[in-house]
Amino acid sequence: MKNRLKRVLDRFGLALAAFRIRELWRSLKRGRRSRQALDGFPIPPAKLIVLVTGSADASWYTEGGKLAAESISRTLDDAGVSIARFQSVFDFGCGCGRVIRHWRPVTAATLHGADQNHDLVAWCRRNLPFAEFQSNTLEPRLDYADQMFEFAYALSVLTHMPEDLQQPWMSELWRVLRPGGYLLITTQGDEFLQKLTETERISYRAGRIVVRYGQAAGSNLCSVYHPETYVRERLQGRFSMVLSRPRGAAGNGNQDIYLLRKPQ
Numbered sequence: 001m002k003n004r005l006k007r008v009l010d011r012f013g014l015a016l017a018a019f020r021i022r023e024l025w026r027s028l029k030r031g032r033r034s035r036q037a038l039d040g041f042p043i044p045p046a047k048l049i050v051l052v053t054g055s056a057d058a059s060w061y062t063e064g065g066k067l068a069a070e071s072i073s074r075t076l077d078d079a080g081v082s083i084a085r086f087q088s089v090f091d092f093g094c095g096c097g098r099v100i101r102h103w104r105p106v107t108a109a110t111l112h113g114a115d116q117n118h119d120l121v122a123w124c125r126r127n128l129p130f131a132e133f134q135s136n137t138l139e140p141r142l143d144y145a146d147q148m149f150e151f152a153y154a155l156s157v158l159t160h161m162p163e164d165l166q167q168p169w170m171s172e173l174w175r176v177l178r179p180g181g182y183l184l185i186t187t188q189g190d191e192f193l194q195k196l197t198e199t200e201r202i203s204y205r206a207g208r209i210v211v212r213y214g215q216a217a218g219s220n221l222c223s224v225y226h227p228e229t230y231v232r233e234r235l236q237g238r239f240s241m242v243l244s245r246p247r248g249a250a251g252n253g254n255q256d257i258y259l260l261r262k263p264q
Helices: 002-011 015-029 046-053 058-078 118-127 163-176 190-195 198-205 228-235
Strands: 088-092 110-115 132-135 149-154 177-187 210-212 223-225 240-249 255-261
Touching: 046 058, 046 118, 058 177, 058 240, 058 255, 110 118, 118 132, 149 163, 163 177, 163 228, 190 223, 190 240, 190 255, 198 210, 228 240, 228 255
Parallel strands: 088 110, 088 149, 110 132, 149 177
Antiparallel strands: 177 255, 210 223, 240 255
8 A cells, every 4th residue: 555655646746745744744743852962962853863764763863873883893894804994984875974973982084974965964064073074966976086085885875876876876986995995885685575566576586676766866765676696796896895794784774785895
């Protein structure tokens, strides 16, 4: 019934508007006032948390961000790398800082975040002064110099981006990474098969990407599913695959984690 309603709304061009109303309702229904977290920095207002997590639950904002940071650290550790060794870290799709705020106690690296939502970036600039933030457009390019970062991550970013934007963004992340630098991405893989229709499952199992509501690129309404074969054969491009962790992204709905490296 839910999917049928979405299809009807989509047919009349109303899916994104309905989705935005749903986000607003969630922020009003379950919203909480901003308060200080244990790290001493504020919690974003409910309307911003909803944009990032789909829920106004402030506790999930903090806990989910912590779990995401732990998943990143654990993946790097498995590859014999530590977040503490990097001098520059980039959070692509930083949202309202739910993950980047967890790096301040564990690394002396310069921290940078970018997001296409200007409101999220503005909040980060005002409230997370230990890092630098900038806005980006839906399509590349980032306003960073070539080979600026040693480590970049994109948590649940490619999951909201149609196929024709994905390789350009992978190329742009290649550009801003130093030779030998690492890129960590998460995707919706086998964990999410139950959400797909039978036709979509057939396409997914044949190694093809599944994109829903591609016209709403950059929003949580746009939802993309990546088979592992697609990531390895097409998405990773010039990067080398260091390791993969199916269902390894604890703070992002058990999405799949891929750690890639730009050759020296």
